[in-house]
Amino acid sequence: MRATYKTFFVFYVLISNVFVNALEPISTTFVFGLGVAAVGRKLYNYVYDERCNSKWIAFNSTGLEVALDQKLFGQHVASRVIQKAVTGFMNNKNPKKPLVLSLHGWSGTGKNLVSQLIAENVYKEGMASSFVHQLDFTRHFPHRGQLENYKVKQSQLQQWVKGNVTNCPRSMFIFDEMEKMIPGLIDCIKPYLDYYEYLDGVSYRQAIFIFLSNAGIENFAQVALEFWKAGRDREEIQLHDLEPDLSLSLFNNKKSGLWHSSLIEKNLVDFFVPFLPLEYRHVLLCGMAEMSAKGLEPNQDVVDKMARDLLYFPKSEKIFSVKGCKTIGSKLDYFT
Ligand SMILES: Nc1ncnc2c1ncn2[C@@H]1O[C@H](COP(=O)(O)OP(=O)(O)OP(=O)(O)O)[C@@H](O)[C@H]1O
Ligand SMILES: [Mg+2]
Numbered sequence: 001m002r003a004t005y006k007t008f009f010v011f012y013v014l015i016s017n018v019f020v021n022a023l024e025p026i027s028t029t030f031v032f033g034l035g036v037a038a039v040g041r042k043l044y045n046y047v048y049d050e051r052c053n054s055k056w057i058a059f060n061s062t063g064l065e066v067a068l069d070q071k072l073f074g075q076h077v078a079s080r081v082i083q084k085a086v087t088g089f090m091n092n093k094n095p096k097k098p099l100v101l102s103l104h105g106w107s108g109t110g111k112n113l114v115s116q117l118i119a120e121n122v123y124k125e126g127m128a129s130s131f132v133h134q135l136d137f138t139r140h141f142p143h144r145g146q147l148e149n150y151k152v153k154q155s156q157l158q159q160w161v162k163g164n165v166t167n168c169p170r171s172m173f174i175f176d177e178m179e180k181m182i183p184g185l186i187d188c189i190k191p192y193l194d195y196y197e198y199l200d201g202v203s204y205r206q207a208i209f210i211f212l213s214n215a216g217i218e219n220f221a222q223v224a225l226e227f228w229k230a231g232r233d234r235e236e237i238q239l240h241d242l243e244p245d246l247s248l249s250l251f252n253n254k255k256s257g258l259w260h261s262s263l264i265e266k267n268l269v270d271f272f273v274p275f276l277p278l279e280y281r282h283v284l285l286c287g288m289a290e291m292s293a294k295g296l297e298p299n300q301d302v303v304d305k306m307a308r309d310l311l312y313f314p315k316s317e318k319i320f321s322v323k324g325c326k327t328i329g330s331k332l333d334y335f336t
Contacts, residue, residue: 052131052168056124059090064121071117071289072110073325074282076235077242078103078273085271086118089208097195098207100268102178102258104216104246105275108324111212114273115174118210122172133164134174137181137257154188161189162202169206178213178257186211187261193268211269215256216249221277221313221320228319234276242274277320283307286325290332299336306331 050056064086068079082101089099103111116127123129135157164171175186192204223241227234250256250272251264258264278286287303306328312318 050125050130052170056129057122057131057168057170058124059086060121061087061090064117067117067121068114072113073285073289074234074278075110075114075275077237077239078105078110078114078275081239081271081273082114082118085273086122086208089270090122095205097268097270098193098204098209100193100209100211100263100270101273102211102213102250102269102271103273103275104213104250105220106217106277106320106322106324107214108321108326109275109278110324111275112174112176115210115212118208119172122170122208129172131164131168131170132172132174133160134176135160136176138177150182150185153182153185157185158188158192161192161204162200165192165204165207166202169203171206172208173210175209175211175257178211179215179255181257183254183257183259184261186257186263190262190266190268193263194266211257213257215253215258216246216272217274219245219249220274224276225314225317225319228317234279237276239274242276243272246272246274277313278324279319280307280312280321283310283321283325283328286328287332290325290328291336294329294332296336302332302335306335309335 065083068083072079085099085101089095103114105111119129119132120126123132126132127134161173164173175181178186189209191199192207193209197203197205220242223237224234227237247264247269250258251260253259258269263269284300284303284307287306288298288300291298291303309331310327311322313320313322
């Protein structure tokens with residue numbers, strides 16, 4: 001209880017006032033009231049302010065499994081990898097490096113949703129936790145004037161990670177829209193993702209880094225389409241069907257955020273997680289879930305109308321939703 005001495009000192013001074021001003025009952029009552037309020041507020045903050053401890057940060061493995069199973073549709077590969085990767089890491093008392101995940105998929109296929117489900121099952125406050133940090137490159141690191149600002153941005157990014165991990169080792173960083181990142185910039189955080197025990201007295205081994213991107217996904221739709229054409233179950237698609245060249249294609253793609261990146265070269269990304277493009281039936285599931293979330297009675301007809309109104313690719317077969325489940329919230333408003 002950091003504030004104890006200070007609190008008691010303030011309280012002592014205020015209590016003394018009661019005696020000193022014994023003949024002024026109105027002001028003493030007022031001052032005494034203020035003292036009680038101040039102590040009350042400290043106590044309230046102590047109980048309710050989020051802290052970097054097991055009361056606020058506790059991994060719920062079953063919770064994550066159930067959430068992935070019930071809230072994430074059509075992503076059996078990603079779901080399995082995430083569950084194993086996060087559970088393995090969180091149950092390891094002495095990890096040798098932080099967990100680094102790179103999530104890849106079309107727009108609206110569940111990358112941010114998965115980050116949210118992880119956060120909700122690690123931090124009591126979920127995405128609202130002060131230990132979960134999301135970086136949007138378009139907003140925080142726009143390409144404008146990149147050359148003269150490159151060093152400044154590197155240093156800002158390093159300070160951002162270092163400061164937050166110093167504050168709480170079990171911090172989570174979400175790097176959204178990696179494909180919009182200035183090529184090479186991400187390499188400045190390489191030391192923090194590496195196998196060091198301490199760097200300048202700080203250990204990064206408890207932290208979780210999640211990269212989200214639309215890069216390297218061309219092959220996923222092709223594979224899913226081939227399974228569909230062959231009449232094979234989508235759930236038969238395995239990680240190795242999708243991932244074998246993913247890291248290489250990201251490494252060679254200037255717009256992936258990981259172009260010629262030492263994070264790939266030095267194998268510091270633990271898992272590349274592919275998200276499949278979503279089909280009509282998954283959009284229906286998203287629609288039903290969205291109606292429930294909006295407090296409406298799920299209605300198959302309404303959801304069906306909404307799903308038929310979306311665009312699908314490839315042009316000839318029209319199997320996969322172009323925007324995944326992304327715009328269905330607003331679309332549903334239109335159809336209800
Ligand atoms: N596979 C899914 N299962 C259930 N809901 C989904 C799925 N994919 C997307 N959604 C829903 O669609 C919305 C957008 O999803 P999300 O933000 O996770 O997409 P994304 O993959 O991050 O897309 P982008 O690349 O455009 O950022 C969210 O409301 C999410 O709940
Ligand atoms: Mg997203």
